[in-house]
Amino acid sequence: AQSVTQLDSQVPVFEEAPVELRCNYSSSVSVYLFWYVQYPNQGLQLLLKYLSGSTLVKGINGFEAEFNKSQTSFHLRKPSVHISDTAEYFCAVSGGSNYKLTFGKGTLLTVNP
Amino acid sequence: KAGVTQTPRYLIKTRGQQVTLSCSPISGHRSVSWYQQTPGQGLQFLFEYFSETQRNKGNFPGRFSGRQFSNSRSEMNVSTLELGDSALYLCASSSGTVSSGNTIYFGEGSWLTVV
DSSP: OOEEEESOSEEEEETTOOEEEOEEEEOSSOOEEEEEEEOTTOOEEEEEEEOSSOSEEEOGGGOEEEEETTTTEEEEEESSOOGGGOEEEEEEEEETTEEEEEEOOOEEEEEEO | OOOOEEEOSEEEEOTTOOEEEEEEOOTTOOEEEEEEEETTTEEEEEEEEETTEEEEEOSOOTTEEEEEOTTSOEEEEEOSOOGGGOEEEEEEEESSOGGGTOOOEEOOOEEEEEO
């Protein structure tokens, strides 16, 4: 079975600071990895995904993530955050016989002025 | 292209009642899946439909059911509502299987409160 661990439940940062949201996964087969963002009272929006190839994936809104197979990680980064980035971020995994997305518990990113 | 549309957005029901939630997938998407989101359990998979057939089911009691119509629209039903069913119910659609790396696109969800 696949699983996802998001190591931080909350990450407070100041505006224009860099941020890293950590995600580790567990899987016995090749995986596909996703980051979704959820703004208050909204559904989930895809930020970026890793399917294969280059381990550095660029997404929307200036976010990027790096797939590290040896460390089974897929951390999300942004060099300079804005107030509008305040939201909950979910890491998810699929692949192999996993017919569904398996999500982490989420990381609440709060950007303060 | 219109996104995934869910109705209603908000509803309040009484314990013991039943509820039906509706989902219209992105045009051309034949796979529709449902997830339940709660503060305690996070995002949990309910079921997935493809071409009117339930392909996969999560670990939920039989009170949770769904169906898909020939136009790919889907409904989910919860009977004999319990307080613990209060949650955000998210519908998602995809052009192919999640296990092959296809992206699933989510709607804005239906907020269900059971009182």
